[in-house]
Amino acid sequence: MKNLLLCVLSSVLLWLAWPTMPVTPLIFLGFLPLLYITEKVRHRTKYFGLVFLSLLLWNVATTWWVGNTTLPASGVFANSFNALLMSIPWLAYKNTRKRLPEMMSYFALIVYWLTFEYIHQTWELSWPWLVLGNAFAGRPGWIQWYEFTGVSGGTLWVLLANIAIYQVWKRARIYDLSAAQILRYEIWKPAAIIVIPLLISAVLRPSPDNxxxxxxxxxxxxxxxxxxxxxxxxxxxxxxxxxxxxxxxxxxxxxxxxxxxxxxxxxxxxxxxxxxxxxxxxxxxxxxxxxxxxxxxxxxxxxxxxxxxxxxxxxxxxxxxxxxxxxxxxxxxxxxxxxxxxxxxxxxxxxxxxxxxxxxxxxxxxxxxxxxxxxxxxxxxxxxxxxxxxxxxxxxxxxxxxxxxxxxxxxxxxxxxxxxxxxxxxxxxxxxxxxxxxxxxxxxxxxxxxxxxxxxxxxxxxxxxxxxxxxxxxxxxxxxxxxxxxxxxxxxxxxxxVKNGDLISKGAIIFCILLIVHAFVSRFIPGVRHAENNQ
The missing domain is CATH 3.60.110.10 (Carbon-nitrogen hydrolase)
Known part of the structure; x- marks a missing residue:
């Protein structure tokens, strides 16, 4: 029941953060329950079911309207299929935790998700509506730096912030840190990840029109x-x-x-x-x-x-x-x-x-x-x-x-x-x-x-x-x-x-290929696999 409630919590946080809902900062917390579930749930089928349910609820809450047509079944298929595709990066992340150290597995999650978003914009079943960087569409003052990164920079921002906040919560539990210790020694990392892009955005403005x-x-x-x-x-x-x-x-x-x-x-x-x-x-x-x-x-x-x-x-x-x-x-x-x-x-x-x-x-x-x-x-x-x-x-x-x-x-x-x-x-x-x-x-x-x-x-x-x-x-x-x-x-x-294109996604695709090669090699070379953490 606890894991089920966490799935619902994740979808609710993501929904409340999505345009045109008013609580955009919740996007930096939306994936925390899924990160926890990835660590705690061992059974693959159960894990997939929980992740899929969470992503399905998010899809339905934000884009239920795609079925508001003469054929409502089209919306059911669209939301279900998109949630299924979104589950793939999380399944790959879960599998990667068995072979790589914890911080490298977080990096892999970012790579997998960015690769998924890029592919989902280029094939004939495209549906980029829920690209994570779109969460800030109603907050243009936060994302003036998109002129350098494009919307994938926002996706990277969301994932980094979620991972950093999750690490603070995890360390606080492991080491029984007090609120004062968290504020003094830990909170600066996610705070920097969130605040620095906001400060950059505050000083970036387009040149005046002629x-x-x-x-x-x-x-x-x-x-x-x-x-x-x-x-x-x-x-x-x-x-x-x-x-x-x-x-x-x-x-x-x-x-x-x-x-x-x-x-x-x-x-x-x-x-x-x-x-x-x-x-x-x-x-x-x-x-x-x-x-x-x-x-x-x-x-x-x-x-x-x-x-x-x-x-x-x-x-x-x-x-x-x-x-x-x-x-x-x-x-x-x-x-x-x-x-x-x-x-x-x-x-x-x-x-x-x-x-x-x-x-x-x-x-x-x-x-x-x-x-x-x-x-x-x-x-x-x-x-x-x-x-x-x-x-x-x-x-x-x-x-x-x-x-x-x-x-x-x-x-x-x-x-x-x-x-x-x-x-x-x-x-x-x-x-x-x-x-x-x-x-x-x-x-x-x-x-x-x-x-x-x-x-x-x-x-x-x-x-x-x-x-x-x-x-x-x-x-x-x-x-x-x-x-x-x-x-x-x-x-x-x-x-x-515009001049250089989506460099973040291109880099993610390169690392995704390397991770896939590593996964293939690790199946046949002893010692390459890394035991999954048991925290």
Whole structure:
């Protein structure tokens, strides 16, 4: 019963520390019960069950909303599967304690967890929502140093602090230390681990913006119900009229960008080769003639046919005549010219927009959940990486919904030359839950990592602008239509993180490989194994 209560305690601490709950410092205590259980529970099956239960409860408490759809079973699977994957680093840590000294086994836990998080952002079953460094999304003043480390630096911070505090508690028990002795001799170690990053963050601030580079943006939040209105037949023109009306409320001669949310255009799909002839595009260009310096960035559902000479991806579909084609979750940049810039969403939501590894399991091709519009998996064929604006020397990196959660993906886009970030999303699928609030908070981390302004247009909210220090301005209330008219500033310098990538995770992968090699060798060479501590 004691171990069961400890599992629940761990999940509660992690939940209370997670955005948008108010007790962020509890993240430095959340893994203490699991560290204790790892030492005390010998039976492997029992240990796995306790760890899995704790991580499952944490997943459910923080991301239960992924099942708040027409298919609740999807949430059950997502939370259970993610908890199972999270258990792997802990099982590896438990096994490592048999071969390595205690402090080295702690190092191994950090390495295993960082490796897990990195892999979980790069494979087709990705779900980086609960990357530990995301815990500080609502506390941008604590993590200004993410411009050097990225979000994995926050993960390292969390794990180091938990281990250091656990060691203080353990030594206090072993040596029966008094409170005065703990404060005098022990507490300085975890205190330093926690406080030093806070002090560094206090003196780090992005360089001031150049007023000459201020760029006017208009962000539209139409508040169109994704279930009952967005993908309803024969409503596309009415929705377009709403977008144009809201835009005209705030756009003016200083506007350079107008931003509409994900899938704002063509909910039933439009062929990319025929975009210039679509009534919606013609109406948009007519509107833009009032604002000749403005460009419109909007979400859309587009489709592409493949020619006989093209390389056809495994995810392609086929018409009755055998012609291969694919739909895309797309961002378009439209101006008064005949040139439309097209960006295809790449980081697709597993099970919703992407059937993972369909190239190996083609019979699963049509199993992606139907969230309106075109059902089944979307394509990932690359289009333009950046939406360019040579007249104003601006390159926009557009991230569509889920993509804004990927630290490495956004950093790579900025490294290619983006000086402004745009997030277009439709968070209305999950209702008025923590999902849309957490999603907004994570965009603050992208702003800090890249030191870029973020303009965020969400169909049902929360739309806002975020400065390079992670501060949120003019957030529009959830489930209310509205328009933002403000200035952002394109920035041209690169942070250490953007220039060098996620060095912490890369280092962890190298050490993880070495630990795996050591584990393999230790099975066959006597004397390599290290007896597990019995404290």
């Amino acid at each position: 007023p000459a580079h201020h760029t006017g943006v208009v962000i539209v939040q139409p508040n169109i119900d994704p279930y009952d209105e967005k993908f309803t037949d024969n409503t596309a023109q009415q929705q377009l009229g709403k977008f144009i009306r809201l835009t005209n409320e705030k756009a003016d001669s200083n506007t350079r960008y107008i931003i509409w949310p994900e899938t704002a255009l063509f909910p039933a799909g439009a062929w990319e080769s025929q975009l210039n002839y679509q009534p919606e595009i013609m109406a948009i260009r007519e509107m833009l003639r009032q604002y000749p310096k403005a460009r419109l960035i909007t979400g859309a559902v587009t489709m592409k046919q493949y020619n006989p000479t093209d390389e056809v991806p495994a995810s392609a579909r086929y018409m009755q005549d055998g012609t291969p084609w694919e739909p895309y979750n797309t961002a378009l940049q439209i101006d008064t010219s005949q040139h439309i810039q097209i960006y295809h969403k790449y980081e697709l939501v597993p099970g919703v927009e992407l059937t993972p590894y369909v190239r190996y399991f083609s019979f699963l091709k049509t199993l992606a959940l139907d969230f309106g519009g075109i059902s089944g998996s979307y394509g990932r064929t690359p289009a333009a990486r950046l939406l360019t604006n040579p007249a104003d020397s601006i390159n926009v990196f557009p991230t569509i919904c889920y993509e804004s959660v990927f630290s490495n993906y956004v950093g790579a886009g900025v490294k290619e030359g983006a000086n402004l970030l745009v997030v277009i999303t439709n968070d209305g699928w999950w209702g008025n839950t923590e999902g849309h609030r957490q999603h907004l908070q994570y965009a603050r981390i992208r702003a800090i990592e890249t030191r870029r302004w973020v303009a965020r247009s969400a169909n049902t909210g929360i739309s806002a602008v975020i400065d390079p220090a992670g501060n949120v301005y003019q957030p529009l209330p959830y489930w209310k239509e509205g328009v933002i008219n403000t200035n952002v500033t394109p920035r041209y310098n690169y942070t250490f993180y």
